[in-house]
Amino acid sequence: RDAECLDAVRQALARNLPDDVVRELKHRLVEQLIVCGDAEGTRRELEALTQTEGETFRVRLLQVDQYRLEGLPEKALEVMEQVFREARDPAEACFNRGVIYHDLGRYAEAVRDLERAVAAQPMNSSAHFKLSEAYRALERQDSAARHRAIADGINAKQLQIATLQKQISRDHADAAIPRQLAKLYRELGSEEAANAWEKRAESLERK
Known part of the structure; x- marks a missing residue:
């Protein structure tokens, strides 16, 4: 499915579309390359995007994901710290920084940020899962199990929703x-x- 999404974005970019639509699609292209794990393609397209747009907030967030994809969490954190105060959504910023702290093995700091994220976004299953992993690394097994159970419960409901939406189409x-x-x-x-x-x-x- 990820590869199909990537192909769809590329096909859309091949069409004659308004500049604002093309700009948005180029962001989507980089996002999909990251999802697909294509480090080389991500670097190439992100460099092109930076040349046309400059180092905007959105571009720098993509740089964070690029560095994580390339296994460079220190650089990812450096850029994340630069954009953290500019984030319109503090919870999302805390989640992203918490994930990087987890990558770096700085689990106490990861817990701090991820707790803030789940407090603001209690239905964010990814945040609960990462928080569970950070607690497990700190050998706080009860907290790890609690947040893993929450993440699993949210994912189960989302799967039920997807199943029911297919069913109602019939x-x-x-x-x-x-x-x-x-x-x-x-x-x-x-x-x-x-x-x-x-x-x-x-x-x-x-x-």
Whole structure:
């Protein structure tokens, strides 16, 4: 699937699109190369992006991911510290820095940042998982087990949602499915999505 996403971005870039769309797609291209683990491709495309955009906040965040991909966590942390105060989302910044601290084996600092991340984003399964790993490295097994269980629970609900969404594409008239989806989204803290699915269930029940 990651390779398919990468191909889709490249195909889109081959079309004659407005400059702002092309700029966004070039960011997406670097992101997908990172996801696919293509260090050489990431470096090449990120250098090109830096030449056209300069070292913007978004570009420097991609540099952080590039350094992590290349196994250079010290450089990743150096850039992360430079952009940390500029981050619009402090929780996301704490998560990203916490992951780098974990890469460096600085587990106490990783715990500090990742605890901040999960406090602000309690349904962030990746943050709970990384926090579990940091606690395990510090031999705090109870805390490690608790956050691993939370991460697993969130992932299980997200998998249920994906399954139900496929099911409702086949069973359009079954009001029980949107009811289940509303319940799951509410448990994940997504009130807007939960309300939308509840309205759909009510609409089906009136028919």
